[in-house]
Amino acid sequence: MxxxxxxxxxxxxxxxxxxxxxxxxxxxxxxxxxxxxxxAVRASENGARVCLVDDNPAAGGQIWRDSGRDSGxxxxxxxxxxxxxxxxxxxxxxxxxxxxxxxxxxAPGTVRAQSHRGEIADLRYEKLIVATGxxxxxxxxxxxxxxxxxxxxxxxxxxxxxxxxxxxxxxxxGSGPLLLAVAASLRAAGAVVVRVCEQxxxxxxxxxxxxxxxxxxxxxxxxxxxxxTWNVPFHASSWPLRASGDEVLRSVELSINGKTVSxxxxxxxxxxxxxxxxxxxxxxxxxxxxxxxSVDEWQRTSQPEIYCAGEPTGIGGLExxxxxxxxxxxxxxxxxxxxxxxxxxxxxxxxxxxxLGAAFALRPELRALPQYDTLxxxxxxxxxxxxxxxxxxxxxxxxxxxxxxxxxxxxxGAATDFLLGWSADSTRPPILPVxxxxxxxxxxxxxxxxxxxTTTGNHL
Amino acid sequence: MPEPIQxxxxxxPLAVEPGCSVAVAIAIAGRSCRTSVGGQxxxxxxxxxxxxxxxxxxNGSAHARTCQIRCExxxxxxxx
Numbered sequence: 164m165x166x167x168x169x170x171x172x173x174x175x176x177x178x179x180x181x182x183x184x185x186x187x188x189x190x191x192x193x194x195x196x197x198x199x200x201x202x203a204v205r206a207s208e209n210g211a212r213v214c215l216v217d218d219n220p221a222a223g224g225q226i227w228r229d230s231g232r233d234s235g236x237x238x239x240x241x242x243x244x245x246x247x248x249x250x251x252x253x254x255x256x257x258x259x260x261x262x263x264x265x266x267x268x269x270a271p272g273t274v275r276a277q278s279h280r281g282e283i284a285d286l287r288y289e290k291l292i293v294a295t296g297x298x299x300x301x302x303x304x305x306x307x308x309x310x311x312x313x314x315x316x317x318x319x320x321x322x323x324x325x326x327x328x329x330x331x332x333x334x335x336x337g338s339g340p341l342l343l344a345v346a347a348s349l350r351a352a353g354a355v356v357v358r359v360c361e362q363x364x365x366x367x368x369x370x371x372x373x374x375x376x377x378x379x380x381x382x383x384x385x386x387x388x389x390x391x392t393w394n395v396p397f398h399a400s401s402w403p404l405r406a407s408g409d410e411v412l413r414s415v416e417l418s419i420n421g422k423t424v425s426x427x428x429x430x431x432x433x434x435x436x437x438x439x440x441x442x443x444x445x446x447x448x449x450x451x452x453x454x455x456x457s458v459d460e461w462q463r464t465s466q467p468e469i470y471c472a473g474e475p476t477g478i479g480g481l482e483x484x485x486x487x488x489x490x491x492x493x494x495x496x497x498x499x500x501x502x503x504x505x506x507x508x509x510x511x512x513x514x515x516x517x518x519l520g521a522a523f524a525l526r527p528e529l530r531a532l533p534q535y536d537t538l539x540x541x542x543x544x545x546x547x548x549x550x551x552x553x554x555x556x557x558x559x560x561x562x563x564x565x566x567x568x569x570x571x572x573x574x575x576g577a578a579t580d581f582l583l584g585w586s587a588d589s590t591r592p593p594i595l596p597v598x599x600x601x602x603x604x605x606x607x608x609x610x611x612x613x614x615x616x617t618t619t620g621n622h623l
Numbered sequence: 624m625p626e627p628i629q630x631x632x633x634x635x636p637l638a639v640e641p642g643c644s645v646a647v648a649i650a651i652a653g654r655s656c657r658t659s660v661g662g663q664x665x666x667x668x669x670x671x672x673x674x675x676x677x678x679x680x681x682n683g684s685a686h687a688r689t690c691q692i693r694c695e696x697x698x699x700x701x702x703x
Contacts, residue, residue, distance in 0.1 A: 218672050220644075220693050225671055262691065264672070279692055281684065298673045310655045310666035317670035320690070324670070325643035326650055410655070410664050440673075541668070541676060544661035569675040569686070574668065596675075596686070 184284040188214040188258070190495050191274070191288035193265050193443060196224020197481055198473025199294035200248050201488030202495075206292075207255040209496045214286060215257050216276055218264040222252060224296055225316055226481055228323045243481040260284070266595040268447055272468065277597055290468055290495040293444045293456065294488060297474035299341075299434030300577045302525075303539050303547060304532040306406030306415075311430050315345045318432035322352055329353030331429040334415050336360040336403045338523045339436035340480075346395050349432075357426055360401035360417055362435070363523050368399060371522030402529060406431050436523045438577045439475040445590035454580070461502060462491035470495055479516030486512060530582050539582075540575040542568020547582075550575075556585040569596045630698040645689035645700055646670065646677045654702045656689060679703070 190206040192199045195217035207213040215222065221229040227245050260276065263284070267275040273287045299314040306312065313321070315335055322328045332355045335342050346356050361368070398419045405416040414427045444456045449464035451457065455477040462470045470491040473484035486509040493502035533539060535548030543564040553559035556566065556579060565579075566572030566587075571594065576587045627638040630645075632652035639648050646667045649656055655664035656677045667677040672691045680701040681687040689700070 218691055220691065279681075279684075279687060298669060298671065301668065301674075308659070308663055308665065310664055313666070313668050313670065317667060320670040321644070321647055321650070321667065324690070324693075325640050325647040538661075541659065541665070541674070544659050544663070569678070570673060573673050 184282070185287065186214065186258075186284060187287045188212050189289050190214075190292065190492070191216065191286050191290070192292045192294055192492075193217070193274070194224065194294035194296055194473070195219070195222040195259070195261070196294060196296045196473065196484070197227060197243060197245075197248065198296070198484040198488035198491075199224070199292070200227075200252050201485045202292045202294055202470075202472055202492035203257050204248065204251045204255055205489045205492035205498075205501075206496050207257050208251070209493065209498050209501075211496045213255070213257045214260065214288075216260040216263050216265060216286065218262065218279075220262050222249075222259060222261065225320065228320055243485060248485075264595050265443060266593040266597050268592060274443075274447075277595075288468075290470065291447070292462075292488075292491050292495060293447075293449070293464070293469060293471045293475055294473050294484075294491075295440040295443050295475050297437040297439050297478055298573065298577075299337075300436055300438045300581070301433075301574055302337075302435050302529055302532060302578050302581065303537050303575075304403055304405060305534055305537050306408070306412075307403075307433070308538050308541055309406050309408050309412045310410070311408075311412040312406050313430070313432060314434040315339075315341050315432040316434060318430055319345045319348055322349065322354075328430075330355065332357050332427065333430045333432055334358050334360070334403075334417070334426060334428045336362075336401070336415075336417065336431065336433040337435045338362045338525065339434070340519070340523075341434065341437070343397070345432060350395065356395045357428055358401075358417060358419075359395050359397045360403065360419065361397065361399050362402045362526055362529060363399060364526070365399040367524070368522050371518050400526075402532070403431065403433055404532070435525060435529070435581075437474065437478045439478065441475050442571075442573070442590050442594045444469070444471055444475060446592050446594050454586075460506065461494035461499075462487050463494065477516060478520065479512060480519065483509060483512035483516055525581055533582070539578060540565040540568065540572075542566075542570050542574075545575075550579065551583065556587055559585075560588070571595075628694055628696045630694045630696075630700060632700045633702060639694050641694075643694045645679065645681055645687070645692045645694055645698070648694050648700060649677075649679060649689060649702055656702055658703050 189211040190213045192203045192215045195215045203213050203215045223229040263276045263278050265274045265276045269275040269285045334357050346359050401419040407414050415431050416425045439455050456471040456475045472487035472491040490502045533547040536546045539547040545563045545565040549563045550559045550565045559565045579585045625641050655666045656679050665676045668674040670690045677689045678686045679689050
């Protein structure tokens with residue numbers, strides 16, 4: 164680090180706001196998925212005082228979601244060296260804040276976070292690493308707002324969080340490698356996977372499948388999915404047309420290779436690949452291009468003290484996220500030589516990422532899925548027809564309240580980007596809805612409960 | 624097996640496994656999470672804290688994202 168280490172202090176009271184938790188770190192990492200864990204571990208192992216903050220209840224992000232019920236054995240079974248990274252995370256002296264959402268910039272070099280219990284903390288940093296991951300892209304179609312229609316990753320997350328799935332009939336639809344991964348894990352949990360519908364055509368997917376051979380770490384992963392999904396009816400060029408049910412999902416109409424097929428099911432797990440979570444980086448003034456955060460070779464954004472690693476820089480999957488995280492963590496603590504050692508591996512994985520994007524590019528027919536009265540904005544219940552009449556995202560927001568609800572357009576924005584070619588407005592704080600009192604930050608707060616990784620890695 | 628923990632969903636007791644999310648407890652109780660501004664029942668969409676469809680009142684805190692919160696003993700969960 165360029166500045167000497169401060170004495171380790173968890174909660175220095177902020178003189179400007181008595182009772183307000185204010186904490187200082189050399190390296191602050193937002194997001195504790197693989198990229199964030201790799202960043203935090205490499206920075207901490209090189210002597211920095213590191214905090215890892217995440218709004219999920221435990222470290223791991225989505226792909227390594229820790230249910231709080233998994234054993235260490237289960238961790239070892241997951242990909243990408245999860246067990247090794249968890250071990251290093253547990254051994255490092257890293258302050259972990261789980262169940263905390265960063266929602267605002269309190270001052271230059273300081274972000275403000277809130278726990279789900281309403282506590283507030285200002286987190287000061289010398290270097291900030293944004294590792295906020297990705298979300299599923301959702302496209303509207305009739306019935307997509309019914310309960311039990313959710314994302315593919317979402318259903319997997321629910322199952323890892325205790326949802327009984329044994330014997331339940333699941334239709335998987337949408338796009339991306341996540342579909343088969345989720346199909347495999349749901350089958351392993353006893354679900355009946357009725358159909359897997361991938362919108363991409365076989366000819367679109369073929370080069371990607373072949374390219375698996377060029378990415379060594381991916382071969383085993385690909386085969387594992389393939390084997391586990393051997394008996395699953397997988398359809399390319401297929402997508403959902405309509406979900407039906409009264410209060411809850413009963414059946415799904417699918418377009419399978421041009422034929423309409425209706426199937427009964429308990430869950431429709433449907434996500435159209437992933438979109439980067441760029442909101443925090445954008446709020447902090449980092450340059451965003453084509454929906455991804457721009458970074459240099461050190462993973463540094465256009466803001467010199469802010470780095471970005473993993474999916475927010477572009478969808479690329481687990482391996483490149485781990486590499487980018489390590490490079491960011493090392494660069495942030497001045498270990499340029501160690502960071503540079505990972506450059507060639509990152510270059511190799513970025514070629515894989517490019518093929519991934521091409522293989523799962525969305526087909527234009529999907530733009531015809533929403534009907535006039537299909538809700539586009541689920542927060543404000545705004546139908547697609549009312550939004551489509553407008554010329555821009557801004558005009559639609561002003562006149563229909565589309566994108567003005569609590570998700571702040573995170574769901575419908577990704578949809579309108581594809582459906583209508585509109586790009587979202589600039590991101591302004593707060594990036595999550597918070598009580599007015601949190602913005603004023605005048606009430607006495609209690610200190611955050613620090614979950615130090617030296618115990619178990621499972622907190623709050 | 625770990626001891627189940629008891630929570631209350633709209634006043635009715637429900638035993639769930641430790642580690643169970645509040646969103647899952649609501650689903651096990653056979654409820655949807657919230658009613659939309661247009662009167663529709665809604666449940667979780669993203670299950671990762673982005674979509675706000677799983678909002679419910681948890682221990683008196685309204686609009687909690689239930690997919691991001693784990694059940695705790697005697698937790699009171701109210702759906703709308």
